[in-house]
Amino acid sequence: MESLTNRKKVVEQKPMTFLERIYLPAIFQGLGITMKHFFRKKATIQYPDVKREFSTNFRGIHSLKRDEEGRERCTACGLCALSCPAEAITMIAAERKPGEEALYREEKYAATYEINMLRCIFCGFCEEACPKEAIYLDGDIPPANFDRDNFIYGKDKLVEPIHKK
Amino acid sequence: MELSIIIEKFLLITVVLVVSLVVAMYMTLVERRFAAFFQDRLGPNRAGPWGILQPLADGVKLFTKEEILPANANKLLFIVGPSLAMFTATIGSAVIPWGRDLVLGDRVISLQVADINIGLLYIFGVVSLGVYGMMIGGWASNNKYSLMGAIRAASQSISYEIAMGLAIIAILMVTGTLSLRGIVEGQSSSLMGISGLGWNVFYQPVAFLIYLICMFAECNRTPFDLPECESELVAGYHTEHSSMKLGFYLFAEYINMFVSSAVVSALFFGGYNFPGQDALAASGVHANIITIIGLAAFFLKIAFFLFLFVWVRWTIPRFRYDQLMRLGWNMLVPLAIANIGITGVVMYLTGHIK
Secondary structure, three states, rough: OOOOOOOOOOOOOOOOHHHHHOHHHHHHHHHHHHHHHHHHOOOOOOOOOOOOOOOOOOOOOOOOOEEEEEEEEOOOOOHHHHHHHHHOEEEEEEEOOOOOOEEEOOOEEEEEEEEEOOOOOOHHHHHOOOOOEEEEEOOOOOOOOOOHHHHOHHHHHHHHHOOOO | OOOHHHHHHHHHHHHHHHHHHHHHHHHHHHHHHHHHHHHOOOOOOOHHHHOOOOHHHHHHHHHHHOOOOOOOOHHHHHHHHHHHHHHHHHHHHHHOOOOOOOEEOOOEEEEOOOOOOOOOHHHHHHHHHHHHHHHHHHHHOOHHHHHHHHHHHHHHHHHHHHHHHHHHHHHHHHHHOOHHHHHHHHHOOOOEEEEEOOOOHOOOOHHHHHHHHHHHHHHHOOOOOHHOOHHHOOOOOOOOOOOOHHHHHHHHHHHHHHHHHHHHHHHHHHHHHHHOOHHHHHHOOOHHHHHHHHHHHHHHHHHHHHHHHHHHHHOOOOOOOHHHHHHHHHHHHEEEEEEHHHHHHHHHHOOOOO
């Protein structure tokens, strides 16, 4: 039968030559190869002391951003929750009261904003869907925990701290 | 016997024992770190600088682990097994000549615990005793897998001892003595104008190769580690042994490595002889300094063979059991016998045998 790729090779089973049968040349060749690895640069990173840099498109823990004046950008439009394929994001919207203009940028804001880290698949759709540039997945790897409840990240963990000028 | 000789020998025995224990202790670390280097990683380097406290941590771990004595095991033999393995490993170093005589004033101190004229036979006797440690340990566990591991270990040891002995006979024909010091002294001749390079490996390369392979098998090292491979073949004869009893078995293996490295250096690589020793002696260097350089040269050779053990371990995959037996009986034994015959013919033709 005609092969599809032209890369098919017939397996040859030639009887081994004398040098191949006594194995010693192959063993010395192998010793040479392992010796080369002995002096090669090691791939190990001293993990807790030294951390490998994340790649530029790495997606870590979400953070809710603030604007230049330290006001929360999120307006609780719900597009992130809508675009989330894992349905990890829930929020309750509230109206900004007079006197809170320094806290929230728009008239509407998220009173509670929760991401279930056990559901989140770090697809980055929330970041893409957000019209206000309020959510980014620019954090670290989510840390391990013993309690399932602790994986529901509220605003206390998500909103970035106020910039210091 | 003179009291000073007893003190001298006691000191020498203590030093040799301590050295072999420390070398074995640090071989565990060296093995782990070099294994890592061969695999492009770093290995344990956290405990102390370069990880030099790691063996202590391992020791503490082994001592504090739970001691399990299986209910149906033979209690006495279960403990005798690892002790015997340790015992046979440590007594092998008694006949190894570590260096030339040290002259202090009018006292001549021999750097050898016992210069017996059947030193090589003693080594072989000790090596074959080592089988009992494994066999008793495996049998006393009262565990089928341990017993099979023990039988595997015993048959391997016995098979490779034969090829080993036959390889040594060629050496004995060349050197004409069974004393290890005699064999080492016989290699102090010169080769191609370089003194102290008349090593047996240049006259008996085939015997060296056979001996080396058998040495790996006797030490239960890869590629012959079927008796005690840790995970793949249900550990082997020490399956049921826990905490320091297992530690003794593992430790005995490293002492065996040290002793057999010393033996192979003495038999084939000139022991404490080093190139250019006669020139050094002729230029008026004190004999004691030459003795110390020779001692250092001997330990350098031992270090090389210890490294070879690790090097080979991370290169060659393990033999299948039938391949192991085939190599031992069908290849090495006939090759060793042929080597004896050829050595005899060559010695006759060159006029060494009348």
